[in-house]
Amino acid sequence: MPQANFITIGHLSRRTGVAVSALRFYEEKGLLHPLRTGGNQRRFLKSDIRRVSFVLIAQKLGLGLAEIEEQLAKLPEGRNPTLADWQKISRAMREQIDDKIRLLNRTRNQLDQCIGCGCLSLQKCQLYNKDDQLGLKGPGPRAVLD
Amino acid sequence: MPQANFITIGHLSRRTGVAVSALRFYEEKGLLHPLRTGGNQRRFLKSDIRRVSFVLIAQKLGLGLAEIEEQLAKLPEGRNPTLADWQKISRAMREQIDDKIRLLNRTRNQLDQCIGCGCLSLQKCQLYNKDDQLGLKGPGPRAVLD
DNA sequence: ATGCAACCTCAAGCTAAGTTGAGGTCAAGC
C-alpha cells in the first residue's frame, strides 16, 4: 500500500462524522487548507482529522468558527502538528471551560437570591449589568449583548 | 398621576434595555401579549418588565425563544403573576444551570485526559459520541448535533 | 388645533453555520 499522508474529503467526512458540505464550508472559512490534485480535487492531511475534531469540541464550548480559526492558526500549517502543539491548545480550552463554569456558578448563586425574593427585577437582582461580556453569549441578539 | 398599570413599548424598552424592534419581535413569537389602544398602539403591563427580564436570563442559559415561550406559558396570562409563579420558574431554571455545570465538568475531565495523551482523537477520547444531546448546543449546526 | 416624538405595519436585509440542487468533471476498477 502506498500509505500516502493524504485523504479525500469523503474519507475525512467518514472519519469525523462531519458532512462533506460542512468540510467544504470550513475550508471556505479558513479552518482547513487542503491541497489540490491536478484534477482540482481536495486532498487533506491525516492530521486534519484531529483538526476537525478540535472544531467540534470547540463548537460545543460555544466558540464560533471565527474564534476557532484563531486558535487553529496557532498550529503549524503544512506539516503535521506535534503532540505539544495540541496540548497547548487543549489547555487553552480547559481555561475556557473553567471560565464558563465559574460564570454559571455565579449566575446560579444570584438566581438563588432571586428565588428568595421572587424579584427577577433588573435593578435589584443584577443578574445582568455585569458578568455579561465574558461567556454564555449564546445565539442571542448581538446588538443587545455586545 | 394616574398611576395606570400600563406602559408603552418605548418605556418597556428603556426599562429592560431591549430594543423596541426586538420587543415587537418577541410579541410576534408569542412571548408578549400586549393590549392595544384605540389607535392600535401597544400597551404592556408593568409585569412585562419581569417577563422580558426572564427572557434575557433564559437566553443566557442557552434557551431558544420557543423554549422560553413554553416556560412563560406557565404564567397566568392577563393578570400579574405572583411571587410564587415566578419562583416556580426560577427553580426550573436553576436545574437547567445545574445540568449545564454538570455537563461542563464532565467535558473538562475528559479534556484533562486528552491533555495527558495529546490525542483529541474521536475514537479514544470520546469527548463526543455521548453526553451530547443534553445541553451546550450552541449556535452550531443543527443537522450535525441533533 | 397643531406640531412632533413616538408609535404603527410590512418588507427586506443581516449573521452564523450550514444544506440542497443543478450541472459538470475526475479517477479507479474492470
Place this chain on the structure above:
DNA sequence: GCTTGACCTCAACTTAGCTTGAGGTTGCAT
C-alpha cells in the same frame, strides 16, 4: 477505454434572532 461513484463549483435556500427602512398614524403638550 469506459463506466460509475466520488468529486467539483456556484447559487439559492434554511433557521434563529433580530435590525433597518419606507411610508403612514397617534397622542400628548402647548
